[in-house]
Amino acid sequence: MADEYRYVGKSTPRPDASTRVTGKAIYGDDVRLPGMLYGMVLRSPYGHARIVKIDTSKAEKLPGVKAVVTAKDAPDVLYGTNVKDMRLFAKERVRYQGEGVAAVAAVNLETAEEALQLIEVEYEELPLVIDPEKGAQPDAPLLHEEWQGYASPPNTKRWGNVCTYTEVKVGDVEKGFAESDYIFEDRFETPMVHQTYLEPKSAMAAVDASGKLTVWTTTQGQFSVRASLAEILQMPLSQIRVIPTEIGGGFGGKLAAIVEPVCALLALKTGRPVKITMSRDEDFVASTPRHPCIIEVKTGVKKDGTLVARQAKIYLGTGGYATSGTYITPGMTPRLSGPYKIPHVYFEGFAVYTNQPPCGAYRAPGSPQATFAFESQMDIIAKKLGIDPIELRRKNALQKSDQTPIGSLAESASLQEMLDTLLEEIHWYTKPLGKNQGRGIACSFWASGGFPGSGCIKLNEDGTIGVLTGAVDLTGSNMILAQIAAEELGVTLEKVSVITGDTDGAPVAPVSAGSNITRSMGMSVKKAAEDIRNKIFEAAAESLEANREDLELQDGRVFVKGSPERSLSLREIYGIGVRSKGGPMISTASTGVLPATVNFVLEAAEVEVDPETGEVELLDLVAVEDVGFAINPMSVEGQIEGGVVQGVGYALMEEMVFKDGKVINPHLLDYKIPCSLDVPKVRTVLIEERASNSPYGAKGVGEPPIVPTAAAIANAIANAIGARVKELPITPDRILKALKEKA
């Protein structure tokens, strides 16, 4: 099918790959400016405490220190994604270990570090809330005594420590349970995990003579950083320019403005450029990890396996501040029915303040947690009823005509057919399992749309093509845009250059998140390409004495269909444009909000468990994903492999461990992520059921692959050992414990 195109649908290595791998790309910390200062943030050592006193006088007197700032130096602004509950620096109270209390700017890092030690802060410790379920109880210590005064959208349900409450009701769940033959009740727990991008957060801020602020930062969205800076510093957008550097991974963790406003405040105060680069330890405690969850699922089924009713409660520990818990909770709660038909459901989601880092977006926020719970329970049900877990899923699987809580399935691939593909790939019915080996699958869905933005294409003097976007290239998306431009304009890829511009130079673009850039920015660039193609044809038509409709563009030349000898090069067309068409050719196009498309993603795992040590060896991993249309199959496969590997970490080893409100493993030695030898080759199968309203039918692909991985591995382990671990990560000691309980 891909043969209908020349450039899209073909695996194409990104041109900047070697620049990135060799470290020659300019990342956040590589930015240097004359006269720059080094900033550092003093962070709370306690999970919950009252600030009695802050004395910065000694730090201010230290030679080489140019500024010390605390809450009183920043505009007294409460900000946040929906619930406005957070300040740039803690005022009166700290609500997580790692919360910023003060910051310094000094001539070098050693001086800045010494200055931090000279800031005297007197704390009075307060009782901790870590468990979100307990935190939601009326007798729990209140983290925000002033919660009622916070601004939030009018329909936000919240009280006390519950900063967002969501309720989903379909049918009559009590009636459903009454009609069920069996009722299953299970409780699942998932840990707080960090995105562990390779590059820690880093930003530089400088102020020019006119007072205009420029910020360089490693971010997933320069426009959203600009908006945050404007809100936090109370400055107009026009006075702020944000330049995104190359980014060393984000996974949702580089959306919130965290270091940028601190740098900016220090730069405004000193008049000199200030850079802050977080240490790995700091990035662990002061960024936006994945919400830890407690998920209680009660499901009623008929003897034959028909799902009748489900009631579920999900508690998200959202950390000291609400941030994105306010949209992740309503986003994930309805998904607790999974890709299945359940006539009666009642779900409740609680985002609860805890004395932990404020959680945020991490690749498919909310869904790996929910999927681990409901897909584990599907296998529990199958085992109890003596039904093949595959047949249980087939029986209840959503059909094309079904409504889902996250969108229509009209353009989605068939779950049943994808299941067939998955089973064949993992040799479900054909390959016998060895001793202590097990196999498991998990089915899930995800939905992604497009956020508004614009793209721009120009014809250069030599006939090459320039694409300007405001979208940060997080996953090779600039390559996708190049492929689209090459396809539409009939030029080779080498003739197309794509650049990500800053907030002043580029048209407004969405954040590189929510698996939306290929769709939204791809759409804008495709439309802009179509527009400039029209201009090119118009200019060529006169010279070639032909109708526009009879013209074709290929290999950098416009020619009359059927008479290739009558042609003009794009360089010549540029000249025509300048001479007689009002100047150089440029086209822009915009895309509004694109409705979400739903894509299924199914995964299977094969494991071998050492029953004496509890160690798990992954023997095989297969991912089948509906990608709509793979514009760059190599890049899509890479994203799926990456998502699965992060899912492996989530399943088996990753966890931010808290003791007395402090993260005790804030470094990559004891916060384990899988290394290459822990993961077998991830086998990917791309299903291409095209979406309308999307360039070439592409769907969002970056987030879905992480969604079912932990569930598939959990099911494979349960299959191998005949016992179930309902808590992530499934560590060797938890496996031994489960085995002991079984015996």
Added chain:
Amino acid sequence: MKRFAYFKPKSVEEAFSLMKQYGEEAKVLAGGTDLLIYIKSGRLAPKYIIDIKEIPGFDFIRYDEKDGLRFGAATRLADFVDSEIVNKKFYPIVQAAGAIGTIQIQNRATIGGNICNAAPSADVSSPLVALGANVTLVSLSGERTLPLEDFFLGPGKTVLARDELLREIHVPNPPPRTGSIYLRLAKRSRVDIAVAGVSATVTLGTGDGICQDVKIVLCAVAPIPLRAKEAEGILKGKPLQEEVIGEVSRKASEEARPITDVRGTAEYRKEIVKVLTKRSLIQAAEIARSN
């Protein structure tokens, strides 16, 4: 990170003179993969660093059929992984050196550094104790040689005096029909610190498969590399059979004194000691039979 002055002495005398001059304000660097982390984290703030890697006679691997294996304290871990003779005759050292950190770390870290850092989880120490290694310490006033087993006092603590350097390690040639192995368990397959490790050296009597001599050394489950002497006592003079090995493994597990930390609970570590003791004895005996 605090600034420090860096010295790279070219002779042992020069090193001693610097050590004497700067006393407690100086730290010896033998690779720096632990020391630099302590400095960066603020746990240590030495004003002077004395790098011993260029001192002649501190970086070598030498084998002699009579004398056995000798190597310098500043020999890099990677050199053991690459050494043909160590691979052939002293394989547990390769297992341990090759398990530490990444290839990059193994190219920089030294065996003496790993020993003197005296972390309870130090991989090279347990197999070296199980192989009966001796260490030679030198100072201005002379030198002394002692069993490595007696070198450790506690986490980060050794018998090394402030004016002393570990110069070389000697591993005697094992008796005939001896097998040795080091097994470790970590949460991740590579680039990880051991949750627990066990090194066993087994010498078989002639013919009947009786265990004539055995050393069982536990890693990361006690303040020092711990000989499980009671367990060894049970096995000595007995046949290496399933039942005996089971009893020995349970005893070794009892002798372990692990702590609960982020890498594992004490309970889990004890369980792992049992499993690894069993497996290491079986594997060491297999090697012994073929030697």
